[in-house]
Amino acid sequence: MKSPKLQKMHANPLTQMTATDEPLMTPWAVDIDLVTGAMAEPDRVLTRKTSDMRGYYRDEAALEQLIGQDDPIHYEVFEKHIPETYGHLLLCISKLYPGRVGDECFMTKGHYHTISGTAETYLCIRGTGYMMMKTADGVCHSEAMRRHRMVYVPPHWAHRSINTGDEPLISFCVYPADAGHNYGDIATEGFPRRVFIRQGKEVIE
Numbered sequence: 407m408k409s410p411k412l413q414k415m416h417a418n419p420l421t422q423m424t425a426t427d428e429p430l431m432t433p434w435a436v437d438i439d440l441v442t443g444a445m446a447e448p449d450r451v452l453t454r455k456t457s458d459m460r461g462y463y464r465d466e467a468a469l470e471q472l473i474g475q476d477d478p479i480h481y482e483v484f485e486k487h488i489p490e491t492y493g494h495l496l497l498c499i500s501k502l503y504p505g506r507v508g509d510e511c512f513m514t515k516g517h518y519h520t521i522s523g524t525a526e527t528y529l530c531i532r533g534t535g536y537m538m539m540k541t542a543d544g545v546c547h548s549e550a551m552r553r554h555r556m557v558y559v560p561p562h563w564a565h566r567s568i569n570t571g572d573e574p575l576i577s578f579c580v581y582p583a584d585a586g587h588n589y590g591d592i593a594t595e596g597f598p599r600r601v602f603i604r605q606g607k608e609v610i611e
């Protein structure tokens with residue numbers, strides 16, 4: 407729970423209150439292998455298995471079949487511990503495994519940021535796919551993701567990564583630490599477009 411002071415600061419960033427309310431953080435560094443995407447000694451690893459993805463794919467029977475087989479991991483997010491308060495930046499490695507549910511490509515759940523006016527950058531380190539984005543009033547936009555390409559997700563866009571390839575789709579993500587994740591709204595709305603592989607070809611529909 408944030409202190410009332412921090413909430414107020416957040417509502418009015420012009421007060422410029424940052425580290426004065428928090429213990430001073432000592433500068434630090436982390437090693438990230440830009441070939442494999444491995445982050446050295448992450449403080450937290452979030453793992454989403456196939457069984458965590460109920461309701462997200464078109465072919466529900468194919469999803470249940472996959473869960474019944476070996477419930478493979480869909481994606482992992484590797485993070486360092488950073489306070490989720492105004493002024494800090496969260497950084498993580500997002501690793502989305504290759505795979506299909508029926509003929510639909512593995513993807514992340516996708517979310518708006520709770521503070522929807524916060525942006526995010528995804529620097530793709532490995533793999534191929536798309537960043538699918540959508541606004542609350544239904545505008546949809548996708549950007550190709552591939553090694554060495556950075557996707558900028560502007561404020562107010564829900565975002566989901568989709569792996570169309572045969573190797574993990576790995577990105578280095580940075581966003582304001584107080585942004586928060588709102589999964590509910592986009593889960594209800596859904597993204598207007600999905601990505602499939604049919605007869606070896608990408609189909610977006």
Ligand code: PAN
Nearest residue numbers: 483498500514515516517579581
């Ligand atoms: C990313 C995502 C990560 C997992 O760090 O959280 O790729 O996707 P979901 O959060 O949609 O399951 C990010 O966009 N953070 O804001």
Ligand code: ZN
Nearest residue numbers: 519526565581
């Ligand atoms: Zn995000």
